[in-house]
Ligand SMILES: Cc1cc2nc3c(=O)[nH]c(=O)nc-3n(C[C@H](O)[C@H](O)[C@H](O)COP(=O)(O)OP(=O)(O)OC[C@H]3O[C@@H](n4cnc5c(N)ncnc54)[C@H](O)[C@@H]3O)c2cc1C
């Protein structure tokens with residue numbers, strides 16, 4: 071993956087290079103592996119060790135989505151060799167046609183949606199900045215993606231007349247966060263205890279750590295100051311109903 | 321290797337296998353919350369039963385993992401089309417696949433419906449009345465609460481107040497937030513249940529270890545699913561559970577009675593199971609889909625659809641998730657997601673401008689689910705997403721569970737698209753109406769208020785929907801409903817529907833316990849009717865009387881403890 075956003079080509083901005091981002095320095099969920107049941111050990115270890123090759127996307131599409139994913143799920147602060155693979159997980163899902171159980175009536179099949187979006191994003195880059203999307207500065211890439219995030223593609227593109235941009239954005243984000251936050255390195259970053267069978271948890275209240283978990287050690291977390299993907303107080307998007315099923319609630 | 325159901329229980333072996341030429345008494349389609357209870361009851365009563373299940377027959381030690389992404393297979397992932405003004409997310413959001421069905425990945429909240437739920441039309445002039453009352457179902461609620469069994473407070477103050485067989489669970493961080501927020505506003509709450517999760521070991525099922533992976537299937541066996549509570553007993557009593565069997569059509573004879581089910585086996589080969597009666601338990605989307613796909617001469621709009629209501633009056637509950645960020649750590653992934661609630665706003669309040677109400681419940685999204693919620697609730701992406709997620713342990717989440725009324729235009733139909741077997745897939749249309757919108761607005765604001773009162777410094781929310789019921793509803797009038805009060809279709813005397821799809825309204829309670837209680841009652845009816853189901857077209861509408869001798873082992877007690 072690229073590390074080009076440090077400093078931002080457009081406007082500078084700097085970030086400490088971290089062995090492990092997040093407030094739980096030294097916490098490793100994989101170090102607890104021997105305490106997990108066999109099936110879980112295998113599933114999670116395979117995720118770390120077996121990264122599949124790209125089969126669904128063409129070389130050009132893959133290059134485009136590498137750049138897109140670097141912006142929507144940036145990892146420039148992660149040390150080399152500790153980047154969480156996202157494109158391979160997405161590619162594998164589309165290649166295997168692993169669906170999430172439904173499709174919106176106004177959306178094409180997932181595979182077609184990604185192909186159409188690749189075309190649209192590239193055309194938007196050419197039209198607005200006269201350059202291919204992967205070659206744009208980080209800032210310019212972000213501007214295009216932010217317009218998709220906001221549901222107001224700038225410049226507009228014929229694809230978004232056929233396919234609702236907010237639905238594509240939701241699917242893209244869902245695929246990216248699923249790949250990222252299902253990875254044990256992300257669990258280390260956010261201080262998630264991870265698999266806990268057969269051992270279980272014993273300290274349920276007051277946010278206390280288990281003996282093998284770490285206490286939080288906060289510091290000023292510094293994402294690039296000039297990124298337009300910083301949280302925005304008025305950032306709540308218009309309501310479009312929920313994303314693809316998240317099996318995470320009641 | 322034996323087939324494991326939790327660390328201590330194994331599947332009884334060998335399982336009886338019926339021959340293709342055998343005519344069984346009952347063929348049940350779908351072994352989920354309802355199907356699991358039905359097959360167990362009917363087998364115990366001595367009927368010859370085959371239950372077809374489209375999904376896997378889970379070995380919990382081999383097939384289940386403590387991992388969100390790795391649990392994808394628990395859901396109905398096959399294609400469905402969703403539309404309307406408020407399209408429902410399907411798949412992991414509400415549909416299970418495999419033996420146990422939705423009871424494998426449910427959170428296991430098991431509140432009962434309130435007495436008023438059965439008389440919504442009489443009391444509020446909206447929705448529909450049930451053809452039965454709360455009091456008809458009450459003994460079955462008590463029975464299932466012992467069979468699953470349920471842990472919860474000794475005194476549950478809402479609806480018909482009651483207690484629970486197993487003691488309440490200790491409070492996790494999110495439950496603490498719910499209780500604190502409610503207390504600060506003078507709202508009553510309960511904690512530690514009611515949930516179908518063991519707070520103490522029970523036979524060969526260990527107690528909960530508070531690992532929070534309930535929605536990924538409980539490997540521990542502490543959380544109830546019909547896979548571990550009723551299916552083993554069904555097999556011990558001679559039932560066959562046939563997994564990887566996808567029913568495609570119910571076959572109708574010239575005399576207007578059904579004689580079996582056509583299905584695809586694991587290799588995609590079409591097969592036929594002959595049966596003297598058929599019960600469809602495929603849940604609110606697949607049940608109407610199967611009946612619609614079974615259209616035949618004389619039933620060109622689908623089987624049992626002379627009323628034209630098959631597929632209609634589908635309901636989902638408002639399931640907005642309210643997330644609050646606290647300065648202190650919460651660690652919301654510990655303890656079962658389901659463990660505290662308030663039903664203070666459940667009933668119609670004349671002071672509000674809408675009918676019916678909602679419940680407030682704990683939810684416990686693991687990292688992937690929480691990140692998706694942050695996409696929807698905050699528009700998080702890029703560095704913003706990374707930053708919000710680094711505070712995962714500072715957030716607590718509460719859910720609205722709000723009653724959306726049954727509307728004719730919320731429905732399941734057949735789409736143009738076909739599945740891997742060439743069968744038309746379901747198309748689900750969902751629209752919110754005025755009462756629903758007002759209820760959601762009020763409920764969402766109330767839960768945000770509770771979150772703030774608990775001390776959250778930032779409160780956001782995501783609009784979503786939870787659970788499904790309806791789409792082949794029961795009723796006394798054959799021109800406005802699909803089945804009678806025992807689940808027998810009005811049109812075909814030996815075809816039954818028994819699952820979430822028969823509910824006329826949904827209350828603000830999670831539907832699972834009610835679905836299982838209805839299944840036990842239907843089973844008592846079928847057993848009482850005996851052979852007449854198989855040859856007579858006479859419809860006996862007398863209550864069967866509850867049978868207490870059909871429970872799985874170690875679940876028979878004198879009653880449910882309650883204080884006061
Ligand atoms: C994330 C989540 C959390 C939930 N939490 C709760 C909760 O806390 N409390 C609660 O009460 N409820 C909860 N629910 C809802 C609950 O799981 C369902 O309401 C309930 O399981 C429905 O029961 P059922 O018997 O109608 O259908 P299901 O349990 O869905 O069973 C239907 C079965 O039929 C099979 N089937 C369907 N069609 C066919 C066919 N053509 N051929 C063969 N087999 C077929 C399916 O594979 C499935 O196994 C939750 C649901 C989800 C998704």
Ligand code: SF4
Pocket residue numbers: 517518527528529530531532533534535537538539540541542543655656657
């Ligand atoms: S929290 Fe308890 S019930 Fe839920 S999965 Fe863990 S052990 Fe099972």
